[in-house]
Every structure is written in structure tokens, then in C-alpha cells.
Amino acid sequence: MQRISDKLLLWYDENARSLPWRSDPTPFKVWVSEIMLQQTQVETVIPYFQRFMARFPDLPSLAKAEESEVLQVWEGLGYYSRARNLHKAARLIVADYAGQIPADIAALKSLPGIGAYTAGAIASIAFGAPEPALDANIRRVTIRLLDLHEPPGSKTDAKLWEFARQILPASRIGDYNQALMDLGSAVCTPVNPLCQQCPLKSDCVAFQHGTQSELPVRKLKVKVPHKLVVAAVITRGSEVLLAHRPADGMLGNLWEYPGGSVAECTFDLPDALRALLNSRFGLSVEVESQLGVFQHAYTHFRITLHAFACQLPAPDRLTLPPDFAWAEISELSTFPMGKVARLISRGLAS
Numbered sequence: 001m002q003r004i005s006d007k008l009l010l011w012y013d014e015n016a017r018s019l020p021w022r023s024d025p026t027p028f029k030v031w032v033s034e035i036m037l038q039q040t041q042v043e044t045v046i047p048y049f050q051r052f053m054a055r056f057p058d059l060p061s062l063a064k065a066e067e068s069e070v071l072q073v074w075e076g077l078g079y080y081s082r083a084r085n086l087h088k089a090a091r092l093i094v095a096d097y098a099g100q101i102p103a104d105i106a107a108l109k110s111l112p113g114i115g116a117y118t119a120g121a122i123a124s125i126a127f128g129a130p131e132p133a134l135d136a137n138i139r140r141v142t143i144r145l146l147d148l149h150e151p152p153g154s155k156t157d158a159k160l161w162e163f164a165r166q167i168l169p170a171s172r173i174g175d176y177n178q179a180l181m182d183l184g185s186a187v188c189t190p191v192n193p194l195c196q197q198c199p200l201k202s203d204c205v206a207f208q209h210g211t212q213s214e215l216p217v218r219k220l221k222v223k224v225p226h227k228l229v230v231a232a233v234i235t236r237g238s239e240v241l242l243a244h245r246p247a248d249g250m251l252g253n254l255w256e257y258p259g260g261s262v263a264e265c266t267f268d269l270p271d272a273l274r275a276l277l278n279s280r281f282g283l284s285v286e287v288e289s290q291l292g293v294f295q296h297a298y299t300h301f302r303i304t305l306h307a308f309a310c311q312l313p314a315p316d317r318l319t320l321p322p323d324f325a326w327a328e329i330s331e332l333s334t335f336p337m338g339k340v341a342r343l344i345s346r347g348l349a350s
Contacts, residue, residue, distance in 0.1 A: 005169035011199040012179035027101040027126040063090040071336035085113025103127040125174035132164035133177045137184025143216045147205035229305040230273040231259030236315040244323040255335040281321045285310040
């Protein structure tokens, strides 16, 4: 087992990716990078990580910030619960751990947004703890090393974690885990793996059996649901009306244009928008024109959003619904938003 880690570390010393969180792997930078890397590719994360560090260079600055500031800097990276959990965890670390990110695996797992993989990655990379880490790349490498033809599930996970612990090296554990990540990203790829370039090909049972392209066994794809969404861009002079999403749930605490989903078979979208705004928010609007159609895919569904320019008959006498606010169009960049709402805002400001 030792020779696997020896080969991999030699390969890593020559082929390690140059990443901003690796040049100075403080616990704070490792933690932030690992949260950002959840469900997001490295190339996408890099500019967001750099922007985040420029605004929040250390844990105290993050803990002191308002959540809206954190969401604004995170904007565009998606999966906003990660940002909210990061902020909550920073405040917990200040309150419960004297501002020091804990090295203990159990303590790390107790923090919001940190599961088994992220805890193992932080503990090993930031503190050199003898902990395995199983992200998607490492999982794929391990499955091929074992030639494991089993569907995803808890039994498969247990085997992978057990094997990962068995092959941990005695030292450089953080480098070793990152080497596995890099190997999965650059060589042991999901499609057409570059096996002849792999330092572990002689240890890989799948390569020996010629089954590497069949692995990992994947879940059957499920058709992604589609939602038809309408939104009202209600202006009053130089201002526009925004709605603040509730803290819990999808896109929590972000701002958007009031609206919602309607039946897929809806023919008269302006009429559906008027009815929706009246029933949900008590707003009676005049729909003037369509501003645009926006398509976006989330994790479990996709949407087609139709945005309409609208007016209120008497906006100055309106009692705003809870969590609504008028915003200066010139200041929309200061309101954290999801991707579609930001596209609409940019169109208004141009």
C-alpha cells in the first residue's frame, strides 16, 4: 500500500496544479477554498476565491461582516447556502473556538456546511491530520483502483472510506489528498481517462481488467423538471421594486423581482403575472411590455423566466408587502442577487 502513496507523491511533486490557496495554505484559506469547491470546478472557483480573500482576508473580517456583504461577494458562484453556512461557521468559530479553526475532525463536522469530505480535506491539508478525503475526483480514482462495480450508496461509500484510510501515507497527508484530487482532475478523468500517463496504472485493477471506462457505475439519469416563471420589473421614477427572499430555502436572503412560477400551459403570461402578484402580494399592476426571456438551470430543475415591465397605479400611496423595498436602479449592484435577477438588473442599468 505504501508504494501507491510514494508513486503519487512523486507524481504530485512534478505535476501539482498551481492554485491560490496552495501557495499559502492557512486554515482559513483551505476552509474557504474547500467550501467553494463543493459542487464547483476549480477553474470556476479561482477568481471567486481571489475576490473573496480581497474582501475577507481572515476569519475575523468574515465573522464581523453582514450576511448581505458575504452573499454579494459570493454572487455568481451559486449554491448560496454555502456562503450562508460559511458566515455562520465563522461566527461560531469566534464564539466557541476563540477565533481558531479547529483541527479536530469531529469539531469541524459540527460546523455548518462541513461534511465528512470537507472535514477530512481541511484537517489533512491545513493541519496535517491523518484523515482521508473523498471528493468526486478521489472517489473516481479509488473506485477504479479497486475495480468496484457497485452503484452509489452507503455500502459503496463505506468500502471507499475504509480503503482510503488503509492507503494513507505516514507523512505529507495533505499533499497526498491533493495529489489524488489532481490525478482525478487531470488523468483519471470521467471520460477517456489517460491511463498510460497515470503513476498508479500498475496498481489499478480496473486498468488491468480494461474496465476503467465503465466506472464509476452511475445512477440512472432522471428527467430534469422545468418551471415557467414570470417576474415583474416595477419602476417608480429612478427606482425599482425588489423582493427579499426568505432566509431558509433556495437563494435565501437574496433579492429578486417579484413573481413566481405558473402552470406550464399558461398562454396569457401578462394576465398570469397580474393574478399572481395580486394573490401573493396584494399588488395590482399594469403590465406594459416584455423585457426579456431568461433560461437558467439549477441543481434539480431548470426555469424559463419571462420578465415584464410593470407599473403600479399609485406607487407613492402603496403599503409595501413585507420584505419588499424600493431600490435606486443605479445602486442595484449593492443588492446580492441570483443570476437571472442580476441579468435583469444589468439590463435596467445599461
